[in-house]
Amino acid sequence: EAQVTQNPRYLITVTGKKLTVTCSQNMNHEYMSWYRQDPGLGLRQIYYSMNVEVTDKGDVPEGYKVSRKEKRNFPLILESPSPNQTSLYFCASRRPGANQPQHFGDGTRLSIL
């Protein structure tokens, strides 16, 4: 089954404790993205990648890091999480081509105390 898998689905942690949210897709997609979803703000793009070792900032990259060492994986790293990063996070992947839609994971709900 074609899918984007995120782990963990839920995480409660404390300020300053480094964490990684993993994302893996089995569709051989070149493009991947991370978003955060906040009430009243919709989805905002954090980082995106257009291929292995090619990443770029989205609209809200501050406080986040990403890496793309393999085509299928695109982890999101919070080196020193803060409470304002409490949010619902989505990973997405798609084929190249401007009209290609994104395929989304089921989300990771992150709470930082």
Added chain:
Amino acid sequence: AQSVTQLGSHVSVSEGALVLLRCNYSSSVPPYLFWYVQYPNQGLQLLLKYTSAATLVKGINGFEAEFKKSETSFHLTKPSAHMSDAAEYFCAVKPQSTGNQFYFGTGTSLTVIP
């Protein structure tokens, strides 16, 4: 940067009534346009996309959307609402430039009243 406006953060309709969810974009060059639906505790699923082939686009579950360049709009409609349509709906825009940047509206929560 692009902006996407979804008028009405909450819309309520009766079962069987017309559904109309509004989306306007800001660019002078028509972008690629998408509607996604999000059910509780799930990721976003594609409903339909506009790719310049036709101004009226049909999607899944009986939804359709019409692209109007003069109004910079891409409103989503369904002739007859069903209880299962209750969800959050997002309009998304991809500028015609290359890259992987997408811009989403703030979402519209649809309630269907029996």
